[in-house]
Amino acid sequence: MIALKRLNKSFGDTKIYNEVNYIFKENKLTCFFGPSGSGKTTLLNLIAGFDSDYEGEIKAEGVRLKDLSMDELCEYRFNNIGFVFQNYNLLKGYTALENVLMGINLKNEITECEKRKMALEILRSLGIADKKDQSVETMSGGQKQRVAIARALINDPKIILADEPTGALDGEATKVIMEILKEISKEKTVIIITHDEEVAHYADEIIELEEYGIAIKKSAIERGNDEIRADEEELLSNESLAMKVLAEKLESKNGIEDKTYVKPKLSKKISTKLSMKNFRIHFFKFMIAAIIIAFGSSAFVGSLSSKKITGRIIEEFKTKNFFYNSGQAPINKEIKKTHEEILNILKAKEDVENVYFQYDLENITLKSGDKSLEVEYKVPTALSKESLVYGDMPKGNKKEIVIAMNMANRLSSDTKALLGKEIVLQYKDKDGTIKEEKLIVCGLTNSQYQDFVVSSNVEKGIYDNTNIHKDKPTAVAFEVKNFEEISRVDKELRDLGIEVLTRAEEVDSFQNSFVKLIKLYTALSYIILVVGMAISAVMLYKVSIERYTEVGLLGALGYKMKNINSIIFKESLYFAMLSTGLSGAFIFVLQEVYKKQFGYGLELNIMSFVILVGINLVLAMVLSNVINLRLIKTEPAKALRS
Missing domain, CATH: 3.40.50.300 (P-loop containing nucleotide triphosphate hydrolases)
Known part of the structure; x- marks a missing residue:
């Protein structure tokens, strides 16, 4: 009544x-x-x-x-x-039988087999049992209405x-x-x-x-x-x-x-079944949204990894250009401090190492094959003033030499061919005996003078073996331990009244460029991610608004909000799993592209994949659930009208 x-x-x-x-x-x-x-x-x-x-x-x-x-x-x-x-x-993508069963899914005391028999019997009584496995979209209006009546009657x-x-x-x-x-x-x-x-x-x-x-x-x-x-x-x-x-x-x-x-009551089995069915029905739109999220997340992680690569390139630059860390404090009459004071100040600094006096040298001979070149007078070279044309500067723990191009032209018709070849440096020791140092040419400079630079260990060995005026050093050589500290050390020494020759200005310029590059990668990472989120949100919203009738119908059939939420939550989980899988594929492709383009990969590690999975799970689940929240809470009558 x-x-x-x-x-x-x-x-x-x-x-x-x-x-x-x-x-x-x-x-x-x-x-x-x-x-x-x-x-x-x-x-x-x-x-x-x-x-x-x-x-x-x-x-x-x-x-x-x-x-x-x-x-x-x-x-x-x-x-x-x-x-x-x-x-x-009627639910699109569902068969006539599946639509009818929606009216009795919540009655758990009846087995699935019994529910199916009841649905078939009602369809048979309405004269459309032969349409049970037909998708409702392909039915005539009269057939659809009979299916709707069968659904209305199934729960008696x-x-x-x-x-x-x-x-x-x-x-x-x-x-x-x-x-x-x-x-x-x-x-x-x-x-x-x-x-x-x-x-x-x-x-x-x-x-x-x-x-x-x-x-x-x-x-x-x-x-x-x-x-x-x-x-x-x-x-x-x-x-x-x-x-x-x-x-x-x-x-x-x-x-x-x-x-x-x-x-x-909606059982977990039926909830899972319905969620998987709905996910398949809306798979195309879910796939597009998942691809966009996967692309955004993989690009984000790729950008972060590119940031790591940039950091590595910066470190490689620092390592390759280690001579940027080399500095020199010339000793002249204008300096108020004595050479001993300068040496002690430099040795006392924790961020400075390899501090030693440099001296003028005389009568040095360089030989390459049958050609030789005499250098009558050699003053300590300020590395901060040198510019390489080819190769690298000599490392302190090796026996290497860098020579000026105008000297290389005298020693070989093919100056570049000297790189990697042995050259002999001759000088007289304290007893007047000719001493030889066999050195490998590691670089060529564009110095306008007949100049050369040897490894610091070789240079100190020559100073120890020759007759030089130990009380008249020309300069104090030193090395700043960390590339990032060069500018600071330069400023501190100048504030102490010590004139120094370093590459502080160049280092500042490089450092600023490095920082800007890293910031660019970081900004690009977030932009890609935000754009991906925005486009995915639009796609998910389109899926959501198409489902108002479906949600309204479920409410009319007796499905509670928690039942509907259970179904949609599982769909969100499938969506998150799909986007995670796709992002894994994208990051692999990106890795291969980097290898072919740059010769090295993205430097991915466990944390990279944790971030990738986390981003996909959070984005997919949060976006999906936030967008569907309004849908789930919509009253059945309003949802059916939408």
Whole structure:
């Protein structure tokens, strides 16, 4: 039984129902007739529990709808209501059988096999058992509506609510569907809203909205049906008597009397099954969004790794250009400090090493094959003033030499060919004996003088073995331990009144370039990630808005918010797994591209993959759930209209 008592309903300042009292006939077909906007759908939403914003009382099957929570309204619909819609509201991508089973999935005390048998039996009774495995998109309007009716009946509800069930059908299909609904009304209360007079012809009772109230336009007596009693006519014409009878009926059905009342519950198995089905249906859009997230995340991690590569290149530069760390403090009359003071100051600094005096040398001879070159006077070379043309500067722990191009031209017709070849350096020791040092040419400079530079260990050995004026050093050589500290050490020494020759200005310039490059990579990483997130969010939003009808239908069928959330959460998890897998493939491709393009990979490590997986899981799950949050919370009636 469905009873309305002093029902008042308005939308803003627009009144729809005012003090309405009405009892729907049980196991009859009641047709609410009238044009669009006449309050028909509003009444259906109130009876279905979609709309609780009203005054008065609605009681259906012994339950006062006003007293029910959102979850309890879902249970009420699951146990009592079957829906038939004008646009069918069948789930796209599902077969006829799968759509019917959606109406009974929440009844866990029945096995899957039994549910399937029940669904097939109803489809058979409606004459479409042969269409059970056919996708609903390929069916005719009449066939779709039969599937919708089968879904409405599968859970054996007491009430069938039909919203313009023939609105999208032709005349012949309308006749078939109405005959089916008429037959159903022999055992169930069927309420149809329509503006089609042909549909009204099948009604046991026709009602319309008149002056904010329900007016009976055609009763069963007018149709020649003698089941309605004369005292009911009196009841309908006497408002005070109607209120009394209505109150008695409401009291007689206080609470849920049906012992077959079932608490709907979505099992994990069915939840997983539905989520996988939905994921397959929307796979193309999920795939596009996953590709974009995967590309964004892999590009982000790739950029971070490129940042590491940049750091490595910087370190390689520092290592290769180690001579940038070399400095020299010339000793001249203008310097107030003695050479011993300068030496001690440099040795006392923790960030400086390899401090030693440098001296002028005389009568040095360089030999390469049968050619030789004499250097009458050699002053200590300031490495900060030298510029390499080819090769590298000599390393302190090796026996290497760098010579000026104008000297190389005298020693070989092919100056570049000298690189890597042995050259002999001759000098006289303390006893006047010619000493030789066999050195490897490691570089050529563009010095305008006949100059050369040897490894610091070779240079110190020559100083120890020759007759030089130990009390008259020309300069103090030193090395700054860390590349990053060169500028600071240069400034500190100058502040102490010591003139130094270093590459501080060049180092500053390089350092600024390095910092800017790293910042560029970092900014690029975040831009790629944010753009990927934005595009993915748009794609996921498109998937979401296409599913309003689906979510509204699930709510109408009795699925609670937590049930719907369970399904969508699992879909989000599949989506996250897909994007993670794709990102792994993308990062592998990026790795190979780097190897072919630059000769080295992205320097990926465990942390790189942890970041990659973490980004995908967080982005996919958060984006998906945030976008779907509004969808899940949308009331069924509103979702069905969207």
